[in-house]
Amino acid sequence: MIKKPFASRLSAVSEPESMAMAKMAMSASSDVINMTWGQPDFDTPAHVKEAAIRSIMDRKIGYTVSSGIPELREAVCALYENLYGTPYSPSDEVLIVPGAKQGLMYIMQALLDPGDEVVVLEPCWLSYKDIIQLNGGVPVSLSAGENLKPSVELVEAAISSKTKAILINNPINPSGYIYSYEELAQLAELAERHDCYLISDEIYDRIAFTQFVSLAEFSDIRERLIIVNGFSKSYAMTGWRVGYLLASAEVISRVSLVHQHSATCASAPSQFAALAAATGPQDIVKEMTRAYQSRRDLLVEGMKGAPFDLVAPAGTFYAMLRISKIPEEFCGNSEYLLKEYGIASVNGAPYGDSVSEYVRLSFCCEEDVLNKAIKKLTS
Numbered sequence: 001m002i003k004k005p006f007a008s009r010l011s012a013v014s015e016p017e018s019m020a021m022a023k024m025a026m027s028a029s030s031d032v033i034n035m036t037w038g039q040p041d042f043d044t045p046a047h048v049k050e051a052a053i054r055s056i057m058d059r060k061i062g063y064t065v066s067s068g069i070p071e072l073r074e075a076v077c078a079l080y081e082n083l084y085g086t087p088y089s090p091s092d093e094v095l096i097v098p099g100a101k102q103g104l105m106y107i108m109q110a111l112l113d114p115g116d117e118v119v120v121l122e123p124c125w126l127s128y129k130d131i132i133q134l135n136g137g138v139p140v141s142l143s144a145g146e147n148l149k150p151s152v153e154l155v156e157a158a159i160s161s162k163t164k165a166i167l168i169n170n171p172i173n174p175s176g177y178i179y180s181y182e183e184l185a186q187l188a189e190l191a192e193r194h195d196c197y198l199i200s201d202e203i204y205d206r207i208a209f210t211q212f213v214s215l216a217e218f219s220d221i222r223e224r225l226i227i228v229n230g231f232s233k234s235y236a237m238t239g240w241r242v243g244y245l246l247a248s249a250e251v252i253s254r255v256s257l258v259h260q261h262s263a264t265c266a267s268a269p270s271q272f273a274a275l276a277a278a279t280g281p282q283d284i285v286k287e288m289t290r291a292y293q294s295r296r297d298l299l300v301e302g303m304k305g306a307p308f309d310l311v312a313p314a315g316t317f318y319a320m321l322r323i324s325k326i327p328e329e330f331c332g333n334s335e336y337l338l339k340e341y342g343i344a345s346v347n348g349a350p351y352g353d354s355v356s357e358y359v360r361l362s363f364c365c366e367e368d369v370l371n372k373a374i375k376k377l378t379s
Ligand code: PLP
Pocket: 038, 098, 099, 100, 101, 102, 125, 169, 173, 201, 203, 229, 230, 231, 232, 238, 242, 243
């Protein structure tokens, strides 16, 4: 038997609870409604799939340039410029990566020395703390305010001499919150004054039901801003594994060293698929977002009068549910919801201690399934 231990940094992390719950829901009885999914229920658009098939048939199957095929880098920069008016240079200010999650891993690997701190605002995506810890960093987590509002006003006090970065997700998984322009301006000013990086994970930027402002619009902080985004959510392409980072040439050159020595490049056919997604008709993104919005409305309306408080999301395809009128020990316990109501959800605790009384519901399901879920939750 091997006695040598695994690296101590592994002891702080565990399997993402959303994945564990999704597995459990899949093996549960067929009556159970699975609301754990963190991925669109839509198919990847046909022209995107065809582009990948074409690339395979044309033998575009080898390694690509590590930073990504030039056409995709151009398309991604054009997308951000069209959406948010901010130009990035396709030659040295963008990196195509195998998914936004991998991109975050690279950033932390490139930025953090042991003990460096990263400020995160609850509720925050459950992988952030683990990704920071896996790279020797210390997450400094700030409690959510009323109605799960991220506590921007607490950020300054949390910044120390060890703070390397502030990491936000906008719109937020799991609450669907969208930061206001003023809140983003405040974060930008703090990052500038305290000389730290500001990392903005905008993977749900297109799934917004109200005005969304990208931190890319704040050109003054360009040197310290790192945008994380990808194709998974907006284009229903989770399994294709294509994401991208936008940042200064210096940041991209450092982060790309980690990428070159780990993945080499994102999968070639997936990059051609992503190119078709970014340059093809964008109405499909709007259509999917309209569907999520109508499900959101259905859920918010349907849950009125239920023994739970739903925090209405302004974006994403998630909503947080506060289980307030049941025995206290069950608050935020997805097992209770599963046993009593036949709904599989994800516990709130992994998204932050301050949201442990909540569970996350995903509405990546057809409206008739959602109606059934609402019926179960209100009866
Ligand atoms: N960032 C957030 C906030 C997410 O919720 C997810 C996936 O759930 C990701 C990043 C990962 O995206 P990708 O599929 O591009 O790795």
